[in-house]
Amino acid sequence: MKNYLIIAALGLALAACQDGGVKVRVANDSKLDRKAGLVMLDAGQLKERLGSGYLYVTDASGREIPSQLTSDGRLLFTADVAAGDECTFSVAAADSAHVYHALTTGRVYPERADDVAWENELVGFRAYGPATQRNGERAFGYDIFFKHPTSDQILEVLYGAQCDPAAWKRVDSLRAVDPAMAEDYIQSFTYHVDHGLGMDCYAVGPSLGAGVAVPVVNDSLAFAWCYDKAEVTDNGPLRFGLRLDYAPRAVGADTAVTEHRIITLDAGRHLNTARVWYDGLTAPVTVAAGVPLRDDSPVFTDAAKGILAYSDPTQGPDNGRAMLGVVMNGADSIVEKQGHIVAMTTLAPGDTLNYSWGFAWDRADITTPEAWQQYLLDYAARQAEPLRVTVE
Numbered sequence: 298m299k300n301y302l303i304i305a306a307l308g309l310a311l312a313a314c315q316d317g318g319v320k321v322r323v324a325n326d327s328k329l330d331r332k333a334g335l336v337m338l339d340a341g342q343l344k345e346r347l348g349s350g351y352l353y354v355t356d357a358s359g360r361e362i363p364s365q366l367t368s369d370g371r372l373l374f375t376a377d378v379a380a381g382d383e384c385t386f387s388v389a390a391a392d393s394a395h396v397y398h399a400l401t402t403g404r405v406y407p408e409r410a411d412d413v414a415w416e417n418e419l420v421g422f423r424a425y426g427p428a429t430q431r432n433g434e435r436a437f438g439y440d441i442f443f444k445h446p447t448s449d450q451i452l453e454v455l456y457g458a459q460c461d462p463a464a465w466k467r468v469d470s471l472r473a474v475d476p477a478m479a480e481d482y483i484q485s486f487t488y489h490v491d492h493g494l495g496m497d498c499y500a501v502g503p504s505l506g507a508g509v510a511v512p513v514v515n516d517s518l519a520f521a522w523c524y525d526k527a528e529v530t531d532n533g534p535l536r537f538g539l540r541l542d543y544a545p546r547a548v549g550a551d552t553a554v555t556e557h558r559i560i561t562l563d564a565g566r567h568l569n570t571a572r573v574w575y576d577g578l579t580a581p582v583t584v585a586a587g588v589p590l591r592d593d594s595p596v597f598t599d600a601a602k603g604i605l606a607y608s609d610p611t612q613g614p615d616n617g618r619a620m621l622g623v624v625m626n627g628a629d630s631i632v633e634k635q636g637h638i639v640a641m642t643t644l645a646p647g648d649t650l651n652y653s654w655g656f657a658w659d660r661a662d663i664t665t666p667e668a669w670q671q672y673l674l675d676y677a678a679r680q681a682e683p684l685r686v687t688v689e
Contacts, residue, residue, distance in 0.1 A: 318355070318389035319346060320689045325378035327682040329675055333375040333565040334684050335535070338388065340372040349390030357385045363397035368530040368538060375535065375564065378684065399533030400564035402450050408460045410434075413527045415537045417564050418448050419662065420655060421495065422507070424541060424560075430523040437520040438506020438589075441619060442488075443658040444495030451495050455488040491616070498616040499609065500591075505637055508623050508654025510573050510586035514549045518585060518635050521546070521556055530559075537562045545577065553577050567663070568624065568655035568676060578646040586652055587639030588621040596638050597670045602677045603628035603652075605638050608659070608666045617660040620669040624677050625652040 325331050354364040354374045364374040378384050403415025411426025421442030444451050471479035488497050512519045524541040531538030543556040554577040561570045597606040603625035608618045628640040657663035
């Protein structure tokens with residue numbers, strides 16, 4: 298996906314800055330300010346030019362800013378560029394890797410049924426794994442973790458409390474004496490309650506959850522169960538990357554279709570980007586991505602931009618609402634199907650679906666459905682007109 302970023306072609310002549318680095322100009326030709334717009338450069342060519350395996354980035358004032366080398370050979374950094382403005386940065390060589398505070402992290406949690414969970418400073422997500430499927434729990438979609446805006450990562454804390462064997466041993470002891478006391482104790486540590494960091498109060502179950510994409514077969518959503526294999530490809534500080542592979546299954550007349558997903562969450566974003574493809578297809582297939590409708594709250598759609606948004610009531614007596622969204626550029630239609638609102642497109646064998654999905658919590662930085670809808674519209678606009686990057 299090309300939201301907020303552009304890959305600079307470094308095959309052009311590279312001119313060294315006076316300090317021995319490489320100068321990079323980042324221009325915003327759009328009418329929207331870019332806050333923490335991601336810039337991606339070819340790290341291999343930069344290393345060849347600068348003669349080092351380690352790189353770092355400075356802004357126009359010479360201040361070092363966080364950057365990241367990704368698994369696909371890119372150097373990432375962020376740029377705040379006002380509409381119609383331009384900024385200058387330098388990439389220089391270092392003797393060792395520079396370490397920055399991680400804004401995006403995640404891992405597989407075998408202690409919690411093989412969840413794979415990840416977060417940035419705004420939002421958290423979860424995909425269910427093989428242990429959940431073996432248990433027979435029908436959890437098909439993506440789950441979400443609310444979090445209060447912070448540069449700290451909270452999932453290790455939440456999972457640590459939820460999966461503490463000593464805590465659950467005490468629960469068992471209390472239940473033998475006083476079940477009500479046991480439930481009160483659970484409420485004191487469970488991640489289903491907000492203890493000041495955030496919580497999990499979104500129901501997934503046999504649904505698309507927060508934005509899974511699935512084939513449509515015989516006019517029905519063909520839900521995939523839990524992932525078969527997971528690989529964390531990038532783990533901060535600015536980008537989390539995840540690959541999920543699924544066990545072969547029947548899709549229409551094809552009996553052994555293998556699904557693959559590559560998910561990316563960047564710092565400062567409410568939306569993941571995803572690439573989805575299917576090995577084993579012999580004919581085109583309709584694919585739908587969306588969210589379940591849990592009440593009669595209004596649904597926002599912009600079919601021309603492939604945008605859908607819905608405000609979910611969540612679980613619990615007073616946990617606020619999860620404002621969910623999908624952006625699928627080039628979607629053929631947005632429709633209600635099987636209790637969901639979905640954007641749909643058609644993939645030919647060998648094609649890849651590129652789309653974005655995520656959420657905002659109305660008790661954090663985006664507080665109204667209208668503000669969330671504008672966020673999605675601006676996100677789509679930035680995709681259509683990315684930053685212009687020139688390596689001189």
